[in-house]
Structure formats: C-alpha cells, structure tokens
Amino acid sequence: MKTTIKLRKAKRKDFLEFDKYKKDGKTKKYKLKVGVPYWLINSKGKLEKYIYRTTNEMDMKSFGDYLIREQVFINKSKYGK
DSSP states (O other), X not given: OOOOOOEEEXXXXXXXXEEEEOTTSSSEEEEEOTTOEEEEBOTTSOBOSOOEEOOTTSXXXXXXXXXXXXXXXXEXXXXXX
C-alpha cells in the first residue's frame, strides 16, 4: 500500500521558531526548529526518496542554499499552505 504525501516548497519561516528577545527587549531572536521533516529536489530535478530532518548539527550554509534555490519541500498538510 502506497501512501501519498502532498508537498509544497518550503520557506525559511517553516524552519524557525521564536527563541527569545535580544538585549534591547524589542527585537525577537529565532532558532532552528529541530526535527522538521523535509525532502530535497536533486540536481536532475527529481524528488529524492530520502526524508531529511532538521538537526542542530546540520550544515546551515548548504541548507540555506537549497532554500534559496527552492529545492526544499515540506509536508503541506502538517505545515499549512
């Protein structure tokens, strides 16, 4: 039995959560949401079969590059429109 998951292009805000206010007491500081599942489109334009999850140890530079290139997708039903 196959399960179908609807995906949508991820946005930066999908992976961030409020952490605390900066020293000025007004500016919010955000951190990475750990454990968010995501999928990648490879260089050939194909969806990879592997499901990734955000971690504190992940390479944020590479992940940011994937986001800019719109290669990151998340579960549409769990994370909204």
